[in-house]
Amino acid sequence: MTFSHHNQPPRYNKLYLDRKNGKCFGVCAGIADYTGIDRTIIRIAAVLGLLSPASGITIIAYFLMYWLLEPKPADLFESKAEDDFWKGVRTQPKNTIRDVRHKFREIERRLRAAEAHVTSRHYSLHKEFEDLEKNSEKNND
Numbered sequence: 001m002t003f004s005h006h007n008q009p010p011r012y013n014k015l016y017l018d019r020k021n022g023k024c025f026g027v028c029a030g031i032a033d034y035t036g037i038d039r040t041i042i043r044i045a046a047v048l049g050l051l052s053p054a055s056g057i058t059i060i061a062y063f064l065m066y067w068l069l070e071p072k073p074a075d076l077f078e079s080k081a082e083d084d085f086w087k088g089v090r091t092q093p094k095n096t097i098r099d100v101r102h103k104f105r106e107i108e109r110r111l112r113a114a115e116a117h118v119t120s121r122h123y124s125l126h127k128e129f130e131d132l133e134k135n136s137e138k139n140n141d
Contacts, residue, residue, distance in 0.1 A: 016072035017065075025066045033072070036087055 018029035021039060028046050032039040049058030117123055 015069060016076075017069045018072050020072070020074075025062075026071070027062055027065045027069070030065075030069060030072065033087070 015034045016030050017026035018033045019026035020029075021033070022029040023043070028042045029039050031037075032042040035042075046058065046062065049055065052058070
């Protein structure tokens with residue numbers, strides 16, 4: 001199955017223009033979102049680039065990015081937590097992998113504890129007492 005450029009599903013770890021948070025065209029805001037660096041710092045760096053002897057390169061790079069990058073889809077992430085997760089994947093992938101492993105270990109620990117509880121003699125005995133109480137209540141009614 002092939003997608004044309006316009007039919008491709010959005011990629012979470014792609015550099016987009018961020019027009020929602022941008023001041024001009026969303027280039028600096030997009031770079032900030034992608035790298036995890038504060039937008040103000042990126043904007044200051046862009047202004048310093050304009051004031052430097054290489055200002056022509058800064059202008060060309062800015063407009064090339066504006067022309068080449070796609071706008072960030074409004075519905076790219078379902079929640080702020082998902083947005084933060086993917087930002088972490090882009091900026092610190094080792095930490096993200098560590099966090100996911102930690103969450104899976106915690107889930108496994110909880111499942112083992114639940115399994116131990118359900119298969120314990122105490123659980124079975126408690127369940128039998130509950131069943132007896134329910135049956136005796138039904139018989140009394």
